[in-house]
Amino acid sequence: MIEVSAILEALLNVLTPYTLFFLVLGVLIGIVAGILPGINGAIGISLILPFTFGMEPATALIMMLGLWGGQNFGGGVTAALVHAPGAASGAATLFDGYPMAQKGQAGKALGIICVSSSIGWFLSTIMLAVIAIPLAAFALRFSAPEYFAVGIFGLSMVASMATKNIFKGAIATLFGLAIVTIGTDPFSGLPRFTFGRFELMDGINFLVVMIGVFAIAEVLVQVQKPNVQAKVKKFSRELPSWREIRALLPTMFRSAGIGMLVGTAPGAGGSIAAFIAYNEAKRFSRKPEEFGYGSQEGLAAPEAANNATEGGAMVPLLALGIPGSGAAAVILASMILYGLRPGPQIFTEQPVLVYSLFFGLALGAVALLILGLLLTPYLALVMRIPKPYLITGVAGIAFMAAMAITGLLFDVRLVLLFGVVGYIMRKLDFPPAPMILALVLGFMIETSLRRALIMSDGDWSIFMTRPIAATILAVAILSFLYPMLREIVGRLRQRSAKQ
Amino acid sequence: MLLKNVISGLVCLVLGALLWWIAGDVPSFTATDELGGRFFPRLIAAMIMLASAGLIITGALGIEIAGGQVGGKKGQAQAPQVSKEDEEPVETAHVLGVPVGTARLISFVLVMLVYTLILDVIGYIPASLVTFAVMIWIAGEHRPVRVILGSVVITALLYTLFAIVFGMNVPEASLF
Structure with missing residues (x-):
């Protein structure tokens, strides 16, 4: 399955000044987006996506991957400097990054964040290549029933993991699937839920929903909060020494492994990986008592882990066509928009593109290292942008992005509608990520289900008699039922303990 | 419950x-x-x-069934400890009986709605100049010169980057 000529061609493609420029630009935008409050990878990517339509698919995707990695780093910067992570993935960085900055070692803290992020990102890219290629080769045996099962598995994992309430996760997922059914029925060609509006004949573009529920909803959340400017103290620009970095390498390597593994599980994002890596680093550390008071290991671990989730999330995305997180869902959506078919076939149909993404990711880690270290003294300036201008600017970009999708003002109004829906969802603790994943996977799920039933002449047992499909579906159902069973068993135990 | x-x-x-x-x-x-x-x-x-x-x-029944976590308890998100000086101030003011934060939110939604309706009537640049100025004001910047400058800079940046550099079509006025 590995083609040397394709690898060489991909390397040459990535090393062109054009691609390198957009990669560096993506990393730079990502760093700024990560520093800004509330802008996560999914928002950043969905906002730039409509403007990449004229680019080569590989270049556009590499730019987005660069943005995603840069954003993970930027989230850590804010966590260390102002005790408020710019992105959720930087939450664990607070514990030791902020105390370090308070001790006058902010330059060192940012340096460690940068090096750990780059190493985590780079290692996860290598592991991505090692795992994704054989997994895709295995997945080539899949046909309609297996694809249906894989789609359900992806949704079930995302809906049931890391949500405050499993029913809310399920409902958000199902509404995502319901939105997919709007438009033209893929089999009969008849309109479905279009209510006579020609704008709905092609369905609702998932970018419209994404920009609404991520970007506009975030603008609404921010505008409701008081207008408070982040207080950034003057900080030392002294970077960590090579000796300090060398001492942290084992922590970074271990945390990158954790981040990679966690990232491969759909629904488990950078913040979960960061907390696990932080706990493990404390367990392995010779100085666990320093954790929480400015431990360099405590800072390196979450940063290496949350950046490594990017490579991890790319494994199911590339090999199976299942996105593992909100940002991965937007990457998947972009691939579909570019006419690519994410999934195992992409390794045989578009090997140059796949290897270009691997090289792009690896070079992105290098770009982050250079940019991060060079820009460290100036990153705090981004935090000084006053909130009224920031949220107005984000809203302006979101509407511009909506106009770029189809050019229809109808879509701009839909973006606002979904923004309000996204705001309500956040206030009521309905997670937006499962809805977005359902939007991306919904078409595949419906068409695979119907195609499988055509294959079997309407016999539903096709999903039970094919071992791979049956196993994946069983795991999907168990992963969804597990939290409920855990709750019931826990309550029964509590009751018997009381008696 | x-x-x-x-x-x-x-x-x-x-x-x-x-x-x-x-x-x-x-x-x-x-x-x-x-x-x-x-x-x-x-x-x-x-x-x-x-x-x-x-x-x-x-x-x-008052039950909240949380989703499963990768890594069990290790993976459970913990709320970062926030010191008192980093806590967000609480707003107690009201506008027309509505908490000031909610009033800002409602006004923002209404302004954005009007923006989507006037875009093709008066065109992208005039609509953006007016809307962005109102949004900046609602979001908390009340110095007139800064409000106007902010609106002009954001509109100019977006228009230059997307309409001129990327060659994107932005709505034109149907009124004039």
Whole structure:
């Protein structure tokens, strides 16, 4: 399955000044987006996506991957400097990054964040290549029933993991699937839920929903909060020494492994990986008592882990066509928009593109290292942008992005509608990520289900008699039922303990 | 009882039922496949109603069933400890009986709605200049010169980057 000529061609493609420029630009935008409050990878990517339509698919995707990695780093910067992570993935960085900055070692803290992020990102890219290629080769045996099962598995994992309430996760997922059914029925060609509006004949573009529920909803959340400017103290620009970095390498390597593994599980994002890596680093550390008071290991671990989730999330995305997180869902959506078919076939149909993404990711880690270290003294300036201008600017970009999708003002109004829906969802603790994943996977799920039933002449047992499909579906159902069973068993135990 | 869960469950139940009812207009089967375009939406509607019932029942019993976590307890997100000086200030002011934060939110939504309606009437640049100025003001910047400058800079940056550099078509005025 590995083609040397394709690898060489991909390397040459990535090393062109054009691609390198957009990669560096993506990393730079990502760093700024990560520093800004509330802008996560999914928002950043969905906002730039409509403007990449004229680019080569590989270049556009590499730019987005660069943005995603840069954003993970930027989230850590804010966590260390102002005790408020710019992105959720930087939450664990607070514990030791902020105390370090308070001790006058902010330059060192940012340096460690940068090096750990780059190493985590780079290692996860290598592991991505090692795992994704054989997994895709295995997945080539899949046909309609297996694809249906894989789609359900992806949704079930995302809906049931890391949500405050499993029913809310399920409902958000199902509404995502319901939105997919709007438009033209893929089999009969008849309109479905279009209510006579020609704008709905092609369905609702998932970018419209994404920009609404991520970007506009975030603008609404921010505008409701008081207008408070982040207080950034003057900080030392002294970077960590090579000796300090060398001492942290084992922590970074271990945390990158954790981040990679966690990232491969759909629904488990950078913040979960960061907390696990932080706990493990404390367990392995010779100085666990320093954790929480400015431990360099405590800072390196979450940063290496949350950046490594990017490579991890790319494994199911590339090999199976299942996105593992909100940002991965937007990457998947972009691939579909570019006419690519994410999934195992992409390794045989578009090997140059796949290897270009691997090289792009690896070079992105290098770009982050250079940019991060060079820009460290100036990153705090981004935090000084006053909130009224920031949220107005984000809203302006979101509407511009909506106009770029189809050019229809109808879509701009839909973006606002979904923004309000996204705001309500956040206030009521309905997670937006499962809805977005359902939007991306919904078409595949419906068409695979119907195609499988055509294959079997309407016999539903096709999903039970094919071992791979049956196993994946069983795991999907168990992963969804597990939290409920855990709750019931826990309550029964509590009751018997009381008696 | 978790009232928020019960009410949101009831709303979702009604929406699920509505989806089931509307799906009745879609042909149930076609020549190409037995399921037809109606089956999938109805399956989703039924599952929405089922999940909503779960949310209502657990909400009424005061139970919140959290999702599973990768890594078990190690992976559970912990709320970062925030020191007093980093805590967000609480706003107690009201505008027309509505908390000031909510008033800002409602005004922002209304301004954005008006923006989407006037874009093709007065064109991108005038609509953006006015709307962005109002948004900046609502968001907390009340110095007139800065409000105007902010609006001009944001509009100019967006227009230059997207309309001129990327060659994107932005709405033109139909009024003039």
